[in-house]
Amino acid sequence: MTLTSGPASVAATTDYTITVDSTGRGATIDRSMYGVFFEDINRAADGGLYAELVQNRSFEYDPADNAAYTSLTSWAPTSTGGAGSVQVVDDDGRLNERNRRYLRLDLRGGNGGYGVANAGYNSGIRVENGKRYDFSVWARTDRAEGTPVTVELTDPAGQPLADALRLQVKGDRWAKYTGTIRSRATSSLGRLAVTGGGTGTLRLDMVSLFPKDTFRNRPNGMRVDLADKIAALKPGFLRFPGGCLVNTGSHYGYDAPNFERKRSYQWKDTIGPVEQRATNANFWGYNQSYGIGYYEYFQFSEDIGAMPLPVVPALVTGCGQNRATEDPALLQRHIQDTLDLIEFANGPATSTWGRKRAEMGHPAPFNLTHIGVGNEENLPDAFFSRFTQFRAAIEAKYPKITVIGNSGPDDTGATFDRLWELNRGAKVGMVDEHYYNSPQWFLQNNQRYDSYDRNGPKVFLGEYASLDNRWGNALAEAAYMTGLERNADVVKLASYAPLLANTDYVQWRPDMIWFNNQASWGSTSYETQKLFMTNVGEHVVPSKASATPGTVAPISGAIGLSTWATSASYDDVKVTAADGSTLFADDFSGNDAKWAKVAGRGSWSIVNGAYVQSDQGAENTLVTAGDSAWQNYDLNVRATKLAGREGFLVAFGVKDTGNYYWWNLGGWNNTISAVEKSEGGAKQTLVQNNTKIDTGRQYDLKVEVRGRQVTLLLDGQKWGSFTDDKIAEPFRQVVTRDTRTGELVVKVVNAQDSEARTRVDLGNKVRVGAVARATTLQGRPDDVNTAYTQPIQPRESRVFGVAGTFTYTFPANSVTFLRIQAR
Structure with missing residues (x-):
């Protein structure tokens, strides 16, 4: 029985065998093994997962965020017959201390309105015909009789895309004004215009437009198509908010006042009413609003059924930097902040920080069980001395929390070896490994975790990818994942990275999910990750496969x-x-x-x-x-x-x-x-x-x-x-058991241009169903999923004639999961 090879050309057929001990039991696979890692890189949050459609909604953009920014970035003056002037102000009349700037419109009358228009992200604001959008603004006016405000959605030429919303701002104290706009056209080039009529001074801040429909209809919520794609992975955990975003505080200023720019990412800045949250310079070169804050991360984790896994700064830089903050008081403050974070997640609604959570709408705990301290530090001893203090404080107060260390920025080297030595010696429960390598490396290193100490720290593979989004890269990653599953007693958590990329703001590739204003699509790696993440099984079934014939040629060049x-x-x-x-x-x-x-x-x-x-x-x-x-x-x-x-x-x-x-x-x-x-x-x-x-x-x-x-x-x-003599083996497999369905899941990666004709031996101690279900991903190595075409998509089929021993031909350049009834 041969599944034909579809689009990929077949150079030859190679013969293999897979022998399965169908009654045996290997490592238990935790429900949380595969998860996702969210970092605000590539505009993943503002303009991405965060559904807010207005860019620079609080006029806080600054050259400190990006040399090209001003406080009016994405805004432009607009007039419908009125006159006036516009200015961004930072004075005692501000809305709050942490969100300091606001817009002042000096209105000079005329036959219409004068104000500003926002161009959103990418090419404009995306609106769809018939959909509703929630508008809000904080405003005040010095005009005794009030100031009429008109809110419009238009195209770049000023033509309306929706019926106008009309508000009346009254009083010279900040107040929030809201309304709903229904679009009567579809456009990706929309502009949100806010204009005031008459004369006097009109002040505006936190100008916001949200789709009425957000993921799970959460207020201040997530963009539906992106959240749906993440949820469809059925992730076991969500690691957030970074990454390099978290622990570069010596570069930004761990102890900068919370209204200054370039402050390190600190969770207390990100909770409470959004208009009271700080904005900050993002490590990746733009402004971050903290509209998605720690509360939203915890809520999103719960909504997608994932274990929350926050990472906090250790006050030692990573990601190419080499600085450690030498301030004992500052270190103790961050340790206390981390204890407060755990209370915010898990404490009763009567506790100080549990009450904050309850006030935001979630009286019940979020059930935090794991927390990471630090990320990719390059100074192993300096990091570990601080990590040890975090860990001691956390375990003293919350002994059931797993405190995760790390092994630096690469898969090998002096930093890696030293950090593993320190973690092992201190009996740290789990160590976060990161590496981005070539497809060849992933094909060569399938057995990486075979030799890890079964009694030592467990591995959290927090970031990995093969440095492109072609199908050949996804195949290499899939081959490697068979080794992760085989070693599920050591590798307890694993997440591909990064998760999201806006096509107009790409700072790193590869990425799992790509998007623009109007669409989103999964990369070839997304399809591979989804196949593994939704077909895990409860435990490994022992198996072995024959190797691909071949030799390693001398280094030449x-x-x-x-x-x-x-x-x-x-x-x-x-x-x-x-x-x-x-x-x-x-x-x-x-x-x-x-x-x-x-x-x-x-x-x-x-x-x-x-x-x-x-x-x-x-x-x-x-x-x-x-x-x-x-x-x-x-x-x-x-x-x-x-x-x-x-x-x-x-x-x-x-x-x-x-x-x-x-x-x-x-x-x-x-x-x-x-x-x-x-x-x-x-x-x-x-x-x-x-x-x-x-x-x-x-x-x-x-x-x-x-x-x-x-x-x-x-x-x-x-x-x-x-x-350099490791063999890049293109044929890899692992078998797991789905006890819920009574199926063996035979997972085979054939990362070569030849078909793999394979004799599968399930043994004679198992009763096998004659018909199996197959899910196949297949394509050419250079295939890439884009907004316009997604050549790598799962294909479902049925396989007949399955027995204790049978032959199946796995297509060239394919990932195949066979689900076989076996009792």
Whole structure:
């Protein structure tokens, strides 16, 4: 029985076997194993999941958020025959201390109104014919008889999209005015115009427009299509609010007053009435309104049936920064804030913070059980000393809460090893791992957790992805997930990241769900994640599969030189074959004709007999030379850092500008040195230490390549070595049992261009139903789901003739889940 392969071309058929111990029992899989991670990156909150349609609704945008911002960003004056002027003011007449600016309209009469119009996010405000929208504004007027205010939805030319809403503002004290607008047209280019009539001064703040329909009809709620897609995953947990957003406080100011910009993310800023919440500079370069705050995160978790998992700052920076706040009083304040957060989530309505929760509309506890402290810290000992204090305080007051540590920003290296040593020694219950790697890495590392200590800390894989959204990436991630499930006794939680991306504000890719004003769609990885997350099973069933025939070829490729935000000089480049013959030499006494450059990457020239890259602002200035077929050679080069943030980048095994190895000396702002492997532009670290590079000093570098073994020497001393011989196995599987339905779930990933004809042996101790249900995702490796086409979608079918032993052909480049009745 062969499921035909659809759109993907089939080069050949490879034979495999899967043997299942159908009566055996492997690791128990927790209901919460797969979840989602929400961070406000790529405009995921404002203009995204948060259903508010007005951008800069409280006039708080500032150049501190983004150099292009002003307090009137997204706003423009508008007139329907009236006259006046507009100004954003920060004075004692403000609405509140934490939301300080407001709009002042000085009205000078005329035959109509004068005011402002808001363009929303992306290209405009999305409205749909027949739908209702809730408008609100805080306003005051100094005109004794009041000021008439007209609210309109128009297209960019001023043509109406809805019937106008008319309000009368009375009194010179702030009051909230509300109304509902029904659209009579569909447009993604809408403008919200608010105009005042007559004369006098009209003050406005918190101008808001919400769809009447939000997810679960929550006030201040979520955009329905995005929330529905997240809910459809049936996530076991929701990690929030970051990520790098959380723990970059030394960069922003952990102790900045709550009305100043660039304050670290602190949960108490995000609760209470929205008009009283602060706005803040987002780590990712824009303004965040805190319209989605901790209450909304907890509420959303409950609405989608997910365990809430907040992450709080540890007062040590991560995400490429290396600072720790040295202030014991500030540390104790943040520890107390964390204790208060747990009370806000779990405390009775009679407690101080439980009462705050109840006042917001949720008297019952949110049942918080896990909390993360810190994220991707680069100073392991400084972080862990602070983490230990958080953990001690939390466990003393709330012993049932699991306090989660972390292992830094990568899957390996000195920081990773040190943090795991510290977590293990302190018997931390769970450690958060993060890594973004190439598809090849995910295919090579399926067995990563096979060797983890079964009695040590459990793993929370809080962020992972394979650095693109093509189907080939999703296949590699799916292959890796079979290893996560097989090790469900170690890997207790896992979440792909990031979750959301607005197509007009992309700062990171890949992302699971993409959206614009009018539509949203799941990436190829979304479809894979959904298939795994909705077909987990209660426990693993022991199984094994045969491997794909093949061998690992020697490392081969040309050589290269590069810099990153640094000016450097290179000289006496020589490549010698293993037999001693010279393959390449350049002492730069002539021109640089032997070197291939990439236009726009740096400024390379020969200066005083050396090859100099002089642009300190340029990143990845790679120039290459030699033959991509070279194997088993030595590369020698002399390098001198002239100026800048980092050190040298010496490449070998170069196939092209996206596929190579390089020795990165003085990387990450001259804090870490490593060998990185780039495949399709996605990098993974193979070996790492803390070598730093001095400016003005010449270094002798040597790279010895022998087969898959590489040895690196710095000034004649061995710096490090590695063997890159892991096999990228394209055929992976895991079997779980769904005790509710009595089915075995055979999950198979075939990440290659060949069909996989597979003999499946379920044994003779199980009664098997003759008909199985199959769900298949299949496509070409380069397929991408977009707003206009989603080639990667699940396909349901029935498989006949299933028995204790049967043969099934898994299509090329596919993920297949077979549900087999087995008793």
